[in-house]
Amino acid sequence: MKEGSLLHKISLAIVPRMISWLIKGWFATCRVTVHDAHYREQCREHDNPVIATFWHYAILYNLFHMRKETGVAMVSASKDGEYLARLVRFFGFAAVRGSRNRKGLQAMKEMIKYVGEGRHAAIVADGSQGPPLVVQAGSILLASRTGAPILPMLWSASRYYAVNSWDRMVIPKPFSRIDFFYGEPLFLPKDLKADGVEEYRLQLESNLGGLYRKVWGVYGKTEH
Secondary structure, eight states, rough: OOOTTTHHHHHHHHHHEEEEEEEHHHHTEEEEEEEOTHHHHHHHHHHHOOEEOOOOGGGHHHHHTTTTOOOOEEEOSSHHHHHHHHHHHHTTTTTEOSSSSHHHHHHHHHHHHHHTTOOOOEETTTTTTTOOTTOOHHHHHHHHHHHHEEEEEEEEESSSESSSTTTTEEOOOOEEEEEEEEEEOOOOOOOHHHHHHHHHHHHHHHHHHHHHHHHHHHOOOOOO
């Protein structure tokens, strides 16, 4: 479908809205158990916005789970990313377009502005194109520039579909059980230099890796 064509414009106007309706109805049938909510409360005690971060496979349910928050999400600057940007807006989030390869610096400046205004932020830890389960530096840079803590959040499902994509995106089946976990927040020093960014990037990757094994361990799995 050619970008800018009439068919593309119609698709952009219809598809994200329909997906948002489907997600809200579909996920509302699931039974959700939230674990380790004290980590979320720990962030509230500091009265700071939170940078929610998670692996790409978890994006759809996380979007639904955070629908009552006031926040901003970083979305890929690719053509297909416009569908996700519009979907994000239907869930009440602002969308900033950018990735490590396209418009990344400008997107980070916009994210810093939003967080400075008190909005929560959502950044996919392994980015829009992967590799999967490898943390990119975006959430570390944002936390270091704003003072906002990074709050990991992942989930598993008793029954689910796994999409044949680089991240094996998970879609819980209707009426399945979802176990949603918060991870221990990560507080960073302000204005980290390059070696500090890498140190905390590795720490976040380790934390998310451990949380990933924990959430799927609920169902006797080591991965999804």
